[in-house]
Amino acid sequence: QRVRRHRRCSACTHPARSRCGRHRGDRSGAAMQAHPQEAEVQRQGCWALRNVCSGTDAAGLARRQRAADAGGIEAIVAALQAHPQVASVQQGGCWALFNVCVGSDAAARARRQRAVTA
Incomplete structure (x- = not known):
């Protein structure tokens, strides 16, 4: 499966490793939004968001x-x-959604509400 890429940017196939600044780390959603029908982009983006949103320290919360x-x-x-039939997207998406929405503070509750209405 061929994945389209932005010029000189690997974000569409490796969102967590992007150096262009457009999709780096917590901006993996931009690559996902740019290529919604590309399962591999969605899989990579979900896993990148899962990793970026891990951690319970102040930096992780931010x-x-x-x-x-x-x-x-x-x-x-x-994604x-x-x-719905791509197991790796489903697995990565569930983990990513958990990591983004986890917490007991007001911000976490607001993120969970956004997930419900998305």
């Missing part, structure tokens, strides 16, 4: 919120809906 603010929740839900 990354969660940045990912949500950048449209990560909506990108994950869209899950667009690729």
Whole structure:
């Protein structure tokens, strides 16, 4: 399966490794939104968001919120809906959604509500 890429940017196949700044780390949702029908882009994006949003320290909490603010929740839900038969997208999406939405503070509750309505 051929995956389209932005010029000189590997974000569409490796969102977590992007150096262009457009899709780096918590901005993996941008690559996912740019290529919603590409299962491999969705899989990579979900796993990147899962990894970026891990951690319970202050930096991890900040990354969660940045990912949500950048449209990560909506990108994950869209990936899950667009690729219901692709197990790796479903697995990565569930993990990513968990990591973005986990927590007991008001911000976490708001992220969970966004996931419900996405």
